[in-house]
Amino acid sequence: MSYTLSGRIQTRLFLIATVGVAWTALITPFVPSSSLSQMGMANTIMTKFMTTIPIGPQQSLLFVNYQMTFETLGLMAGLGIAWEIVYHRLQGLRWDQDWPPLFSLVTVVPEAVALWYVSWVAGVFPPGPTGFSSPEMEMFVIHITTVWLVMWLFSLGPLRVMLPRWRYEGGAILVRG
Amino acid sequence: MNENLEAKKVWSDEDLLDAGIPVREIPFATIGGGLGSFALVDLLRMVGVPTSDIAIVSVDRDPQNSFQRLCSASQLGADGPLRSDSSSRIDNFWGFPGYALGAAWKRKSLGPLARVTTEPILAEYFTPTGSQVFDGVKREADRIGWAGMIQPGKAVAVRRRGGGGFFVIQETSSAPSSPLVAWHARYVHIAPGYPGVNIAPDLLDFRAINPGDNRTAHSYESHEHIYDSLAGRGGTVLIRGSGDTSAHLLHRLCIERVRSDSDIRIVHLIRDFVAQPTPFPEVGRARRPGRNGYSLQQFVFPRAAGGGEIARIVSSKEESVRSTLMAALGAPSKPPIRSWEAELDRGRREGWYAVHHGEVDSLEATPDGRIRVDWHAHDAGTPSSDLVDFIIDATGVVCGIEADPLLADMVSCGIGSPNPIGRLAVGPAFDLATSEPWDGRVYASGAITFGGTVIPVAVFWGLHYAALRICDDLARQGFCRRFTPWRSMLAWAKWVGRVRLP
Numbered sequence: 001m002s003y004t005l006s007g008r009i010q011t012r013l014f015l016i017a018t019v020g021v022a023w024t025a026l027i028t029p030f031v032p033s034s035s036l037s038q039m040g041m042a043n044t045i046m047t048k049f050m051t052t053i054p055i056g057p058q059q060s061l062l063f064v065n066y067q068m069t070f071e072t073l074g075l076m077a078g079l080g081i082a083w084e085i086v087y088h089r090l091q092g093l094r095w096d097q098d099w100p101p102l103f104s105l106v107t108v109v110p111e112a113v114a115l116w117y118v119s120w121v122a123g124v125f126p127p128g129p130t131g132f133s134s135p136e137m138e139m140f141v142i143h144i145t146t147v148w149l150v151m152w153l154f155s156l157g158p159l160r161v162m163l164p165r166w167r168y169e170g171g172a173i174l175v176r177g
Numbered sequence: 178m179n180e181n182l183e184a185k186k187v188w189s190d191e192d193l194l195d196a197g198i199p200v201r202e203i204p205f206a207t208i209g210g211g212l213g214s215f216a217l218v219d220l221l222r223m224v225g226v227p228t229s230d231i232a233i234v235s236v237d238r239d240p241q242n243s244f245q246r247l248c249s250a251s252q253l254g255a256d257g258p259l260r261s262d263s264s265s266r267i268d269n270f271w272g273f274p275g276y277a278l279g280a281a282w283k284r285k286s287l288g289p290l291a292r293v294t295t296e297p298i299l300a301e302y303f304t305p306t307g308s309q310v311f312d313g314v315k316r317e318a319d320r321i322g323w324a325g326m327i328q329p330g331k332a333v334a335v336r337r338r339g340g341g342g343f344f345v346i347q348e349t350s351s352a353p354s355s356p357l358v359a360w361h362a363r364y365v366h367i368a369p370g371y372p373g374v375n376i377a378p379d380l381l382d383f384r385a386i387n388p389g390d391n392r393t394a395h396s397y398e399s400h401e402h403i404y405d406s407l408a409g410r411g412g413t414v415l416i417r418g419s420g421d422t423s424a425h426l427l428h429r430l431c432i433e434r435v436r437s438d439s440d441i442r443i444v445h446l447i448r449d450f451v452a453q454p455t456p457f458p459e460v461g462r463a464r465r466p467g468r469n470g471y472s473l474q475q476f477v478f479p480r481a482a483g484g485g486e487i488a489r490i491v492s493s494k495e496e497s498v499r500s501t502l503m504a505a506l507g508a509p510s511k512p513p514i515r516s517w518e519a520e521l522d523r524g525r526r527e528g529w530y531a532v533h534h535g536e537v538d539s540l541e542a543t544p545d546g547r548i549r550v551d552w553h554a555h556d557a558g559t560p561s562s563d564l565v566d567f568i569i570d571a572t573g574v575v576c577g578i579e580a581d582p583l584l585a586d587m588v589s590c591g592i593g594s595p596n597p598i599g600r601l602a603v604g605p606a607f608d609l610a611t612s613e614p615w616d617g618r619v620y621a622s623g624a625i626t627f628g629g630t631v632i633p634v635a636v637f638w639g640l641h642y643a644a645l646r647i648c649d650d651l652a653r654q655g656f657c658r659r660f661t662p663w664r665s666m667l668a669w670a671k672w673v674g675r676v677r678l679p
Contacts, residue, residue: 001484089488093476095463097481102295115658131242156294157273164271164665168642170484 002098003091007171008084012125014173015159016077021070022134023150024143029062048076055059061083062080069143071124076115083111101156108148120166178334178346178356189339189432189510190361198346198357203232204656206345206362208332211243212267213368213623214322215314220270220502220648222321223668226497231256231326232360236370238327241314241574243370248307250397252425255308260421260476260512263293265637267314270644272667276305278315279567301514333357335365335587341616343592363617364656366647368640369484371574372581374398378415379645383540383548391461393540394550396422396571402566404429406568408437413564414591417537418571419447419471420509426569427530431520434529436450443530444563445470446552448572449508450534451469459494459502460487465510469521471534472510482506483639492630500597502608503632509573535561540568576624584625592619598628607632607643607649618654620647 003011087107091099116137119125125136160167165175182188182196193200205226207214210233218231237243246255264272277293282513293303299635318324334346338361339478345360374395383393394400396418407414407430416426427443434441451467481487491502513519524530534555541549543564551562558581578584579598584601587593591612596602601609609619623645624635645660652659660668671678 001479002483002487004486007485052219055653091486092461093463095465096479097461097463097486099291100296100298100480105294149440157271160271160273161666161669162662163643164660164662167272167486168638168645169485170481170489 001101001102001104001167001172002096003088003131004170004172005084005088007169008099008135009081009164010173011155011159012080012084013077015155017079018074019151019154020073020076020147023147024073025066027143028066029177031051033143068124068139071122072115072119072140072143073147075118075122075124076111076147079118080117083107093170101152104139104151104155108145110136112144112148115144117120138158186338187337187485188344190632193344193359197420198359200359201232201362203360203362204230205651206232206234206358206360207364207366207368207454208234208345208621209366209368209370210237210240210327211368211370211623212240212314212637213640213643215240215318216267216637216646217272217366217368217474217620217622217644218323218326219268219274219317219321220644220660221651221657223270223671224652224660224664226323226657227679229323232328232345232362233323233326234330234332234345234352234360236329236331238324238329240318240323241311244314245307245311247397250399251422252396252429252601253307254599255311256306257425258512258514259307259310261305261310262296262476263289263305265641266305266313267310267637267640268317269643269672271665272675273669275303276309276313277303279309280305286541297475302512304512305311316674316675320675322674328360330355330358331581333344334583335367335592335619336590337592337611337615343617343619363616364620364651364654366620366622367584367587367625368621368623369581371576371624373575375573376574377537377542377570377572379537380568382474387542388540392566393568394416394570396426396569397574400569403569404433407567408433409438409442411440411442413442413444414569414570415548415563415565415568416439416441416443416445416571417447418509418573419451419511420447420571420573421477421511422573423509424471424511424573426519426571428517431524441529442525444565445530445532445552446550447471447532448534448555450555452534454489457502457505459498460490460506460519466513469525470534472508474510475512476633477510477636478507478633483636483642488632491632496597498624499630500628502600503628506632507627515566533561576627578625581625587619593621596628600628601625603629606646608650610648622647 038166099132128134169175182192208216214233249548263275264275266276267270277289277571279288281287286332289303289519292300296302330348332347336344338344342361342363343365345362345365347358349358376395381395416423430441430443447470450470451472453468454464456464479487510544521530535552538551538553544550547560547564547566549564553560578588580594593601593609601621603621605624607620607626609621622640626634648660651657
């Protein structure tokens with residue numbers, strides 16, 4: 001795919017707002033929940049759905065998990081704008097000035113690492129260790145890698161069907177004419 | 178056509194009646210009937226235009242015919258790698274599923290998919306073959322009812338019609354002075370492709386002096402006998418040109434050399450010799466790779482020339498800068514295929530392949546049945562000469578208004594105007610300007626529109642892009658519905674389900 005800078009940013013925001021949000025909504029109840037393990041409860045989907053009892057003012061465990069995954073997703077969109085500027089610069093070093101699908105896939109690695117730390121700093125996760133021992137790590141990794149994969153696969157096919165002008169306009173979602 | 182009629186720039190219904198040319202009504206006519214017409218008609222059918230509203234004026238029955246001829250003449254054949262990628266799929270507007278997915282399904286292998294998702298970093302580009310394209314086009318043409326829209330015969334004129342719209346005059350058979358018929362269409366599309374091959378003047382001279390001599394050929398002329406003779410007796414062949422076609426010729430010769438074990442020697446002359454990577458500061462920091470005479474580029478243009486960053490940069494330039502830049506970006510080049518490079522490296526090492534930066538001065542038949550090629554080296558200007566048995570010229574095709582009588586006539590009668598490089602100037606909707614405001618529109622797509630703001634017009638990508646812009650414009654004029662996301666998804670579902678369009 002050969003993106004313009006504006007096309008890149010639009011594509012990212014569009015993918016996150018559509019398949020990103022849908023996938024996060026779908027998967028959150030199924031990812032291992034840190035809040036549950038902290039409470040010493042069995043980490044099963046059933047428990048999560050049953051524990052819809054508010055644990056704070058209007059908060060259930062599922063709500064807490066949703067809050068975490070959606071906040072991470074929101075940060076992925078926000079930070080993504082900066083990442084896209086970096087990618088755009090790198091793309092300019094290629095003669096074809098395009099962005100092969102493999103690049104779109106593997107960039108999840110640096111992005112996830114940065115996102116993990118930024119999420120901590122931004123207070124998305126409850127205070128605690130930030131390393132591999134963090135109880136949120138598993139949830140974060142499963143959520144981010146799957147949401148990325150789904151968005152990547154979506155951009156390779158369904159997006160072109162849904163927005164037939166997208167690939168002819170450097171990745172722009174909003175196309176005049 | 179009689180002279181009275183020919184002299185008039187605008188025709189009335191009575192003019193045609195007087196000339197004895199029957200007039201048929203059709204809302205939309207496309208002239209050409211190759212892949213350019215196909216891309217547009219496919220889209221129009223998908224937004225619901227009935228077959229009864231479309232006339233395809235063409236000498237070919239099937240849309241893939243002319244492309245198939247070009248492939249076979251240029252040594253690509255049905256199985257050679259096309260200079261295209263998986264998602265530039267002319268029979269599928271969305272490029273999804275791409276040719277790679279089709280190939281994976283057919284071969285029951287994940288190989289093509291692994292390749293297409295890791296190209297061009299871990300693997301070389303997945304490139305479709307001619308037969309994949311021919312088969313797909315054939316199937317899609319069948320699905321959209323191509324045969325019901327085709328009007329066989331050559332288009333000889335397009336003129337404005339007094340009172341609005343246009344007349345397309347067509348011969349109704351291939352016989353000389355065959356009866357003519359006129360189509361009265363409000364919208365006309367023209368996708369003429371390449372009208373001819375570019376034969377070097379020295380080669381034309383040689384042919385004039387030695388009529389009937391079949392030792393010289395243009396790459397697009399039939400020249401199988403040259404390979405047969407070389408494979409049988411060996412010999413030396415001169416190749417000219419540094420484009421994709423010359424690379425295919427060299428590959429074919431290397432194959433023949435190995436297969437026949439004959440002593441086939443190749444002298445290769447390149448006028449615009451590329452010895453090192455070329456900088457393009459206007460479009461970015463990267464340089465185009467180049468070595469041994471060739472610019473190396475996967476596609477005819479760098480990828481971002483189609484809708485990406487290079488397209489954005491180039492379209493923002495002034496017209497004069499833009500046309501120079503576009504020509505440079507699309508200068509002859511070949512895809513960087515490792516196995517091809519290895520063949521030629523071996524040829525250089527073993528001394529049966531020699532490439533020079535030079536130009537032919539003259540060709541002469543020698544008494545002992547060979548051809549003497551006098552040429553001069555480009556840098557030093559030192560004259561040299563070689564004795565060869567055959568010459569294959571791969572210096573390209575011609576394209577321009579002047580090379581096509583139909584287009585020249587159109588322009589002289591107030592439909593369209595030349596752009597700075599002598600092709601058709603087109604608007605943002607690939608529309609041609611008429612000399613005065615007119616009811617109805619004429620559109621063009623393909624190679625004839627090169628030189629405007631869109632760069633890769635003559636490749637699958639460009640034919641689709643033009644089709645989309647034209648379809649959008651026709652929707653604005655009320656001829657058809659717009660290709661919206663919803664219609665796109667619906668059309669895609671029908672494509673996947675192989676549902677015939679009504």
